Amino acid sequence: MNVMSSQTSASTGGNQSGLRSAKRLLGVAFGSLIMLLSVPALAAGAAYEGEHFEADLNDLPSMQRGFKMYVNYCIGCHSLQYQRYEKTADDLGIPHEIALENLVFTGQRIGGLMVNAMAEKDAKAWFGGKAPDLTMIDRIKGSSYIYNYLKTFYADDSRPLGFNNLAFPNVGMPHVMAELQGIQRNNVCLQEPVIAENGGEKRDPLSGEPITEEVCDNLVVDEGTGSLSAEEYDQVVADITNFLHYVGEPARADRNRIGVFVLLFLVIMFALAWLLNREYWKDVEH
Numbered sequence: 001m002n003v004m005s006s007q008t009s010a011s012t013g014g015n016q017s018g019l020r021s022a023k024r025l026l027g028v029a030f031g032s033l034i035m036l037l038s039v040p041a042l043a044a045g046a047a048y049e050g051e052h053f054e055a056d057l058n059d060l061p062s063m064q065r066g067f068k069m070y071v072n073y074c075i076g077c078h079s080l081q082y083q084r085y086e087k088t089a090d091d092l093g094i095p096h097e098i099a100l101e102n103l104v105f106t107g108q109r110i111g112g113l114m115v116n117a118m119a120e121k122d123a124k125a126w127f128g129g130k131a132p133d134l135t136m137i138d139r140i141k142g143s144s145y146i147y148n149y150l151k152t153f154y155a156d157d158s159r160p161l162g163f164n165n166l167a168f169p170n171v172g173m174p175h176v177m178a179e180l181q182g183i184q185r186n187n188v189c190l191q192e193p194v195i196a197e198n199g200g201e202k203r204d205p206l207s208g209e210p211i212t213e214e215v216c217d218n219l220v221v222d223e224g225t226g227s228l229s230a231e232e233y234d235q236v237v238a239d240i241t242n243f244l245h246y247v248g249e250p251a252r253a254d255r256n257r258i259g260v261f262v263l264l265f266l267v268i269m270f271a272l273a274w275l276l277n278r279e280y281w282k283d284v285e286h
Contacts, residue, residue: 048166050152052144053146053241056242062238062243063242066240066241067088067092068102069240073177076116077118077127078131080113080114081135082133083247085114091246096110127161127172127173135248139249146241150237151237152219153184154185154186162174166186177233179227180233182224182226184220187216188220192213
């Protein structure tokens with residue numbers, strides 16, 4: 001009996017010790033998991049948030065303008081190697097003759113891929129690396145990233161090409177649309193209204209004037225340096241973003257449109273199946 005009791009006690013003690021070890025291991029694993037999950041969250045929090053932009057595939061004129069702006073300002077460096085001029089023109093309602101005359105500058109035929117002639121060695125010499133193909137940039141980064149990237153170039157004398165970017169710090173790309181936007185400065189100090197807890201502006205109780213504070217994280221364009229107003233440049237950026245959103249998945253609009261008819265078909269078939277089932281079982285006793 002004593003031997004059996006000793007064995008039972010030893011077994012119980014061993015089980016409890018093993019349980020404590022398992023709990024400790026589980027705690028360590030859980031803590032490690034939390035740390036791993038927190039790293040991307042911190043990285044994401046440190047990224048430039050900017051403005052939210054919702055691309056609109058139903059805005060055909062915007063995508064047409066974006067197509068024009070892209071081939072004029074972007075395709076010299078950034079190809080769209082998985083997209084064809086013919087497919088793009090057809091989807092955007094542009095006749096082939098007009099597309100060839102006004103949008104194809106490389107001597108290609110209308111059925112050619114949207115590529116450029118920049119050699120990789122030249123790109124490395126000029127910009128420090130090959131300019132990426134942008135066919136899938138919207139699928140990878142999202143429309144808001146593209147929109148904010150094109151809006152947040154600012155003058156920076158420390159950079160080789162004279163510009164930096166808030167959405168892509170230390171980017172190796174020049175601001176190719178500086179002539180349109182103008183020379184933008186970062187960290188400009190401005191007097192801005194102080195916002196109260198209810199969301200309104202705080203005002204001086206005696207004068208009624210807004211209470212302001214100096215804020216020094218503003219992007220401001222030097223007056224007279226760009227050919228477009230801020231609103232006009234924002235529209236150009238929106239047009240290019242809409243175009244790249246279309247390029248990322250050209251069948252997206254058709255898929256969305258067909259999906260509505262598929263759902264309607266399923267609803268009608270469900271109603272017919274339910275009525276048929278009721279007709280079959282109405283005379284069956286339960």
